[in-house]
Amino acid sequence: NAGVTQTPKFQVLKTGQSMTLQCAQDMNHEYMSWYRQDPGMGLRLIHYSVGAGITDQGEVPNGYNVSRSTTEDFPLRLLSAAPSQTSVYFCASSYSGTGGGEKLFFGSGTQLSVL
């Protein structure tokens, strides 16, 4: 059972380039989310999805797009990378995301540098 799989683990972009961070889970979780983690700060929610075809914005959505065509996959797109998007990105999933909180399962992260 792989859990939550993120690719790539490391990525370097030039300002203005685009890329997609991949996230897949094999636990049949309805809820998936993307966080960014910056030094000295807690995790900040970028976007989340409560099921296929449903997405919504989190705390810091600007500069990022998401889609959820299947239960398993939740890619995060950077359309025009900026140095401010240099961060470690984590994908997380849980069974439903409701009921007062359920534990999140995290991927191992993608370290992104934008030059």
Next chain:
Amino acid sequence: GESVGLHLPTLSVQEGDNSIINCAYSNSASDYFIWYKQESGKGPQFIIDIRSNMDKRQGQRVTVLLNKTVKHLSLQIAATQPGDSAVYFCAENPLAASNYQLIWGAGTKLIIKP
């Protein structure tokens, strides 16, 4: 605004001793609190959670205490081991219906001295 913060960014503990990691929260309406452990190069991993109708919850070698009067949360780790070295995050859920908008603290780094 709402925030979850930690009192100590780094905590050094002798192996075998007990560790106490503290967390303050500001939203008195939050009813669910979670502790996560993040080892170097890995994603956060769930440790233990507690709801606001409880003061204490115990797991395997870990205990979470909730003091709603002073809006304080703590994680106690008994008989600290080298494998406990990690960054520990507390998070609160200010919305009872979902964990969509967890608010995370900045983290405390736990260092185990041999």
